Ligand SMILES: Nc1ncnc2c1ncn2[C@@H]1O[C@H](COP(=O)(O)OP(=O)(O)OP(=O)(O)O)[C@@H](O)[C@H]1O
């Protein structure tokens with residue numbers, strides 16, 4: 444096998460391993476999916492408390508928030524928890540001792556996260572569409588897809604940075620990733636415009652890639668703005684990804700080196 | 713040069729002045745307490761090509777730490793270590809192509825079947841999955857594990873069965889240097905025999921070198937060409953089993969030599985004396 448072929452083979456085996464795990468935890472997967480669908484529906488149902496004139500628009504507004512948050516948090520969570528998961532299973536030393544580039548391993552984790560996130564989001568989308576019979580005639584799906592692709596990168600970058608924390612400190616690291624996710628949820632305007640946030644936290648909204656993703660997705664689906672209109676925002680997202688992904692990788696490698704010095708790679712002494 | 717090949721003259725493992733200190737932090741009330749302890753205190757070692765070197769030592773003496781340094785999982789604080797002439801830090805990636813490790817705790821995805829775990833391993837080491845499965849089935853048959861055990865989640869297998877799969881997984885990748893950290897701990901006498909036979913076979917058939925940590929004196933005597941005795945982070949004796957016995961326990965066995973070298977016989981005598989008085 445050529446060196447590049449070997450790395451690709453390894454990347455695929457990481458993706459496959461994770462899908463094998465999904466299959467083994469199928470019961471839980473179905474339960475979580477069920478909960479996700481219900482959660483999305485209940486959020487969208489809030490719109491029915493509003494006057495009929497605003498209803499349709501609000502349903503879509505809220506659904507976009509719920510779906511995107513669902514997708515982005517899967518990305519973040521899968522990537523960020525990859526290390527703590529392997530540590531918990533006791534496989535981390537095995538995986539990290541393998542003769543592959545760390546980039547390959549992480550790319551495998553990210554690729555799985557994207558595939559898995561897309562699959563779950565589609566299921567929820569179908570459920571919501573069947574439940575509400577919403578009209579999306581104005582939506583520009585190409586624009587929406589472009590935004591989704593653009594926003595994956597910065598979220599993977601954030602996930603990589605989040606994945607580092609459990610390498611540094613077993614328990615506190617995993618706790619910190621939860622806190623980070625909570626803050627992103629608060630400041631990114633998932634279910635409300637960021638203008639409603641108090642001034643002292645609003646500045647954080649501008650740092651979160653999710654803020655731009657949501658804004659752009661809503662413009663595409665609610666206002667039917669096409670790819671051309673959304674290009675500047677997409678480029679912004681893409682560029683933030685171009686900074687965050689290499690930054691995440693570099694931080695990851697530094698943290699791995701630190702863990703190898705301090706003996707924090709494995710779970711127990 | 714193919715990155716998998718090694719210079720035929722190189723010593724398999726060579727290290728000098730290896731120190732490793734760990735610090736563990738814990739909170740006592742509102743104060744953070746850092747305790748430091750040395751796992752290795754200036755270890756020198758050399759393992760010749762095709763040799764099986766045994767490492768014997770009491771619990772916590774630094775055996776697994778030493779194995780982890782060779783496995784590129786830990787970085788020493790001081791000293792250097794080379795595997796087939798390649799530095800374990802600078803040439804980490806190339807060293808990784810040459811080694812594999814079987815650890816005490818079988819490190820698997822326990823919800824996955826052995827086949828699924830082996831597929832993952834094969835992927836990481838650039839072995840085709842089909843080939844890996846056939847090879848693993850053959851190895852496991854010779855270790856006395858039934859085929860159907862490969863199809864069920866690993867958590868349903870006994871520790872010894874898991875350990876056999878770990879050994880098969882390591883051998884799949886044909887490592888030039890095999891690191892065995894207590895591979896037979898937890899195995900029944902027959903399985904232990906099977907694994908030992910297998911290790912000797914592998915060494916005969918493949919061109920591999922092994923470093924073996926064990927607490928089983930008979931196993932060390934049976935498998936190892938040389939034995940290094942490590943105590944409190946220092947290698948305090950090295951030699952063939954016969955040499956060690958001759959120098960430290962003439963008339964006795966390896967166990968007597970071990971107790972003598974580590975000073976544990978003295979401690980035991982003292983404890984007995986105190987117990988009497
Ligand atoms: N990652 C780590 N973090 C903190 N301390 C560690 C770590 N790894 C090892 N130690 C400490 O270093 C010392 C040597 O441990 P090591 O695991 O090398 O012993 P060992 O000889 O393999 O023991 P055993 O026979 O029980 O397997 C022990 O005191 C242990 O507590």
Ligand SMILES: [Mg+2]
Pocket residue numbers: 775776777816893
């Ligand atoms: Mg040990």
